[in-house]
Amino acid sequence: MSLSGKVAVITGAGQGIGEGYAKGLARIGCKVAVADINAEQGGRVATEIRKAGGEAVFVQVDVSSEESAGALAQQVKDKYGAIHYLVNNAAMFGNLDFNPLMSVDLGYLNKVVAVNMLGSVVMTRACVPHMGQGAAIVNQSSTAAWMNYDYYSFTKLATNGITCVLARELGPKGIRVNAIAPGPTDTQALRAKVPEEYLKGMVAQMPLGRLGTPDDLLKALVFLLSEDAGWITGLIMNVDGGQWMRA
Numbered sequence: 001m002s003l004s005g006k007v008a009v010i011t012g013a014g015q016g017i018g019e020g021y022a023k024g025l026a027r028i029g030c031k032v033a034v035a036d037i038n039a040e041q042g043g044r045v046a047t048e049i050r051k052a053g054g055e056a057v058f059v060q061v062d063v064s065s066e067e068s069a070g071a072l073a074q075q076v077k078d079k080y081g082a083i084h085y086l087v088n089n090a091a092m093f094g095n096l097d098f099n100p101l102m103s104v105d106l107g108y109l110n111k112v113v114a115v116n117m118l119g120s121v122v123m124t125r126a127c128v129p130h131m132g133q134g135a136a137i138v139n140q141s142s143t144a145a146w147m148n149y150d151y152y153s154f155t156k157l158a159t160n161g162i163t164c165v166l167a168r169e170l171g172p173k174g175i176r177v178n179a180i181a182p183g184p185t186d187t188q189a190l191r192a193k194v195p196e197e198y199l200k201g202m203v204a205q206m207p208l209g210r211l212g213t214p215d216d217l218l219k220a221l222v223f224l225l226s227e228d229a230g231w232i233t234g235l236i237m238n239v240d241g242g243q244w245m246r247a
């Protein structure tokens, strides 16, 4: 599964799961574009990767903006010559306000949809002109997609649909598109959003009985990006300790 020398754009890589993805891919030899709206955190991650001997550049991006996504793709192409992998991990999650659908401000809801749902489309449209045969895209979904809790859930359900539509459209170009649907994964954002007691209850009902880690997800990401997954596209892969089983 050699990904060495490949160029990977990872959105939302300034912290949490995206940081784990960026550092993990850099460790196995990818040239990594750490793409995040948060310049301080994104810059920190890129610097840490370089200090550890890896190759990384920080590029600030707002995944909901075509202009910003286009500028990022051009910058990565200019620096590294091509884009081989795109990981659409950014979302409003740690900083998300959870409100009832009946009363949430519509402007705010539109922003959540633009980032969590359409951000992957905007980023894919920006990057694909610089990608070729053998390239791969992985979108970050969630088991929340099937739980219908709130608007976060339906943006992730739409991410699954978007993944399949893009897999159809980009298959003929030799570009595969899959998604990872993580269960509860131990990040600062999860701890901030989900009360400890509720988390304990969730974990108690999961067959594998523990929270996931960014490293659990990284292993699935490396597989989906690699040629070992060369005949897999349009897959929504649960990586969730058995939290959500679909028969």
Ligand SMILES: NC(=O)c1ccc[n+]([C@@H]2O[C@H](COP(=O)([O-])OP(=O)(O)OC[C@H]3O[C@@H](n4cnc5c(N)ncnc54)[C@H](O)[C@@H]3O)[C@@H](O)[C@H]2O)c1
Pocket: 011, 012, 013, 014, 015, 016, 017, 018, 035, 036, 037, 038, 041, 061, 062, 063, 064, 089, 090, 091, 092, 093, 094, 095, 115, 140, 141, 142, 143, 181, 182, 183, 184, 185, 186, 187, 188, 189, 190
């Ligand atoms: N942690 C979990 O339990 C869990 C479970 C399932 C899915 N997920 C998904 O995994 C991803 C990462 O989760 P996390 O726990 O690391 O969350 P997080 O909130 O820590 O990370 C999200 C990152 O996205 C960035 N971001 C937000 N809006 C952006 C924008 N418009 N443009 C660019 N970057 C933007 C943030 O700055 C942040 O660095 C998210 O897509 C989340 O929905 C997380």
